[in-house]
Amino acid sequence: MALEAGREMARRIVERLQGAGHVAYWVGGCVRDQLMGLEPKDFDVATSARPEQVLSLFPRAQLVGASFGVVLHEAGVEIATFRSEGKYRDGRRPEEVRYETEAALDATRRDFTINAIFHDPIRNETIDFVGGRADLAAGVLRAIGDPHLRFNEDHLRLLRAVRFAARFGYAIETQTHSAMVEMAPLILKIAGERLHDEMRRILTGPNLDLAWKHLSETGLLREMLPEAKAGNRLTRLRGSVSVPLAWAALLEEVDDASPVYRRFRFSDEERHACADLLANEHQFRLLQQLPLSSLKRFLRRTHIADHLELHRATYGETEAYRFASQKLQDWGPEVLSPQPLIDGRDLIALGLAPGPRFSQILRQVEDAQLEGRIQSKTEALRLAVS
Ligand code: ATP
Ligand code: MG
Numbered sequence: 001m002a003l004e005a006g007r008e009m010a011r012r013i014v015e016r017l018q019g020a021g022h023v024a025y026w027v028g029g030c031v032r033d034q035l036m037g038l039e040p041k042d043f044d045v046a047t048s049a050r051p052e053q054v055l056s057l058f059p060r061a062q063l064v065g066a067s068f069g070v071v072l073h074e075a076g077v078e079i080a081t082f083r084s085e086g087k088y089r090d091g092r093r094p095e096e097v098r099y100e101t102e103a104a105l106d107a108t109r110r111d112f113t114i115n116a117i118f119h120d121p122i123r124n125e126t127i128d129f130v131g132g133r134a135d136l137a138a139g140v141l142r143a144i145g146d147p148h149l150r151f152n153e154d155h156l157r158l159l160r161a162v163r164f165a166a167r168f169g170y171a172i173e174t175q176t177h178s179a180m181v182e183m184a185p186l187i188l189k190i191a192g193e194r195l196h197d198e199m200r201r202i203l204t205g206p207n208l209d210l211a212w213k214h215l216s217e218t219g220l221l222r223e224m225l226p227e228a229k230a231g232n233r234l235t236r237l238r239g240s241v242s243v244p245l246a247w248a249a250l251l252e253e254v255d256d257a258s259p260v261y262r263r264f265r266f267s268d269e270e271r272h273a274c275a276d277l278l279a280n281e282h283q284f285r286l287l288q289q290l291p292l293s294s295l296k297r298f299l300r301r302t303h304i305a306d307h308l309e310l311h312r313a314t315y316g317e318t319e320a321y322r323f324a325s326q327k328l329q330d331w332g333p334e335v336l337s338p339q340p341l342i343d344g345r346d347l348i349a350l351g352l353a354p355g356p357r358f359s360q361i362l363r364q365v366e367d368a369q370l371e372g373r374i375q376s377k378t379e380a381l382r383l384a385v386s
Pocket of ligand 2: 029042
């Protein structure tokens with residue numbers, strides 16, 4: 001529904017721009033995805049119209065501050081004026097951006113050939129200045145122009161290359177690949193937030209085996225994460241992989257991961273989740289010997305599925321793994337997190353003074369409940385005063 005709305009909106013925007021005498025096409029990911037037979041996530045429009053001309057045609061649209069000359073329209077469609085870029089500063093941003101009237105110039109400032117194909121939804125025509133369609137047909141990821149220059153301009157493209165190649169199962173064209181190998185050390189110049197964001201996209205995407213292969217073979221992994229071991233369990237993760245799970249897999253046998261969390265600007269939540277996964281790896285060895293209360297406490301962790309998957313990816317479907325999976329199936333939330341028999345108010349009613357002892361007592365009572373030693377409030381109260 002939302003997507004249909006996006007497509008229809010993007011078609012009408014092009015129609016309107018062309019009607020006003022401008023050149024306008026769909027471009028980038030949406031054209032690429034469509035040619036691959038995939039549903040585009042969102043639609044981008046590129047046009048010869050300048051931002052103020054776009055705004056006068058679409059009064060409800062908004063100029064997006066940071067990205068120069070881009071107008072955000074309804075349904076998330078972005079309308080960007082054709083542009084070429086001047087010299088790059090600091091491996092991130094061009095010093096100047098010139099608006100252009102020709103699509104060909106806009107194509108060559110893009111990163112990879114498969115990302116620079118235009119489509120005219122009105123004439124139903126595809127316009128390709130960079131050989132993107134041939135590369136799509138061959139399954140090749142190729143930088144536009146001189147790959148050295150392109151990775152030197154914007155170092156983040158090194159990781160974008162890995163992301164697209166892994167996602168689509170594409171080979172990286174030879175010269176593009178050698179440039180990546182040569183330029184890999186530049187990745188360290190990218191700010192932690194951007195690294196984290198791009199790695200997040202790679203690690204939560206499909207084909208982690210390919211992502212791992214490209215990251216290793218280009219030397220990007222060694223540069224970014226010298227801590228990571230070879231032959232990584234990352235590639236064995238199945239299903240939809242969370243960010244902390246992927247990172248925990250990468251950080252196998254790393255003694256202290258805190259420098260990594262800092263370098264990659266983890267959020268507190270991600271850091272806690274990842275550290276928790278790594279800290280609890282050894283739990284599986286003891287799982288079958290644990291008291292019932294500890295076992296249940298372990299199995300009711302918010303990210304228990306990630307704990308299990310990390311263990312499976314490391315050791316396979318061990319006895320402990322099957323045991324835990326079975327228990328999770330057998331025990332619903334009412335078994336793992338039953339309604340407490342008593343709480344702090346009951347302790348006050350018993351004449352106990354509130355204090356740190358409270359949580360200790362309540363924990364002991366809950367242990368007894370989880371182990372099936374007590375079932376009723378009366379038993380819980382008796383235990384509390386004992
Ligand atoms: P996705 O489906 O992951 O969003 P996408 O191709 O739409 O893929 P975006 O990051 O949304 O990727 O960027 C949109 C388009 O802008 C790209 O297809 C590419 O043409 C261009 N682009 C984006 N980032 C860069 C970059 N760092 N260097 C050059 N061109 C870029
Ligand atoms: Mg996109």
